[in-house]
Amino acid sequence: MDLQLAHQPAIIIGAAQGIGRAIAEAFAREGARVGLIDRDPRVSETAAEIAAATGATVVAETADVVSETDMQAAADSLRDRIGPARHVVFAAGVGSGKFGFPFTRVPPADWRRVLDINVLGAVHSAHAFAPQLIAGGDGGTFLFLVSVAGQIGSQTDPPYSAAKAAQINFMQCLARDLAPHGIRSNALSPGMVRTGLNQSVWAASQADLPEADRQDYPTWAGEKIRRVSPLGRWQEPEEFGATAVFLASPLARNITGQTLNIDGGQVMHS
Numbered sequence: 076m077d078l079q080l081a082h083q084p085a086i087i088i089g090a091a092q093g094i095g096r097a098i099a100e101a102f103a104r105e106g107a108r109v110g111l112i113d114r115d116p117r118v119s120e121t122a123a124e125i126a127a128a129t130g131a132t133v134v135a136e137t138a139d140v141v142s143e144t145d146m147q148a149a150a151d152s153l154r155d156r157i158g159p160a161r162h163v164v165f166a167a168g169v170g171s172g173k174f175g176f177p178f179t180r181v182p183p184a185d186w187r188r189v190l191d192i193n194v195l196g197a198v199h200s201a202h203a204f205a206p207q208l209i210a211g212g213d214g215g216t217f218l219f220l221v222s223v224a225g226q227i228g229s230q231t232d233p234p235y236s237a238a239k240a241a242q243i244n245f246m247q248c249l250a251r252d253l254a255p256h257g258i259r260s261n262a263l264s265p266g267m268v269r270t271g272l273n274q275s276v277w278a279a280s281q282a283d284l285p286e287a288d289r290q291d292y293p294t295w296a297g298e299k300i301r302r303v304s305p306l307g308r309w310q311e312p313e314e315f316g317a318t319a320v321f322l323a324s325p326l327a328r329n330i331t332g333q334t335l336n337i338d339g340g341q342v343m344h345s
Contacts, residue, residue, distance in 0.1 A: 081106035089167030101316030140196030250332035266338025
């Protein structure tokens with residue numbers, strides 16, 4: 076199926092690995108001109124690998140989403156290299172690295188980095204790229220990678236949960252603000268995905284347990300999936316790539332302000 080994304084500039088923020096990389100690969104396979112942003116300098120290697128595998132134009136910029144200046148500079152550079160952004164995906168994210176039940180286990184000082192990256196990073200990205208989308212005059216899309224934690228008040232990591240809830244709300248603000256320009260804003264919400272972030276949750280949950288009570292990662296993850304997911308299986312990064320390109324396409328022209336859960340049924344709203 077042709078999703079009509081060929082040659083359209085798509086920016087993936089937080090693309091060096093994990094779900095962000097999978098989304099970048101999906102846009103490249105659709106023939107988009109893809110710009111990757113990550114603070115990890117290995118993002119340049121990621122860009123080269125995706126370009127070699129797909130034949131698409133894929134370039135990279137090293138920038139930290141916490142820095143408004145960094146993000147504006149990256150936006151300007153990518154505009155010059157692949158053209159004004161048409162689609163922007165914010166896939167950067169970080170947890171506190173601590174097990175947050177009860178919430179007092181995570182002191183206020185450990186909240187700042189989580190909020191800076193997840194919330195202010197999203198804000199900096201929107202400020203950097205929205206003018207390009209508006210100036211294009213023919214629509215465009217924003218997409219935010221959030222989490223089921225932002226919808227259920229997860230006790231596992233309160234700073235992360237709160238930050239993702241804020242991202243969802245900010246996405247809805249953008250959807251309303253940018254709708255008159257034909258620009259759509261949505262969010263994708265993962266459940267259980269094999270990523271470094273998921274493994275850090277496991278590590279934090281085991282840190283204070285007696286040795287006899289600790290579980291290895293496969294055992295812990297398997298039990299959690301069976302407990303929280305009606306479908307009882309992992310979600311895969313490629314699923315988010317497929318959904319991201321659909322949401323960027325004309326097929327989704329009336330979808331905006333929505334949070335789509337790819338979570339095996341973990342979150343169901345009645």
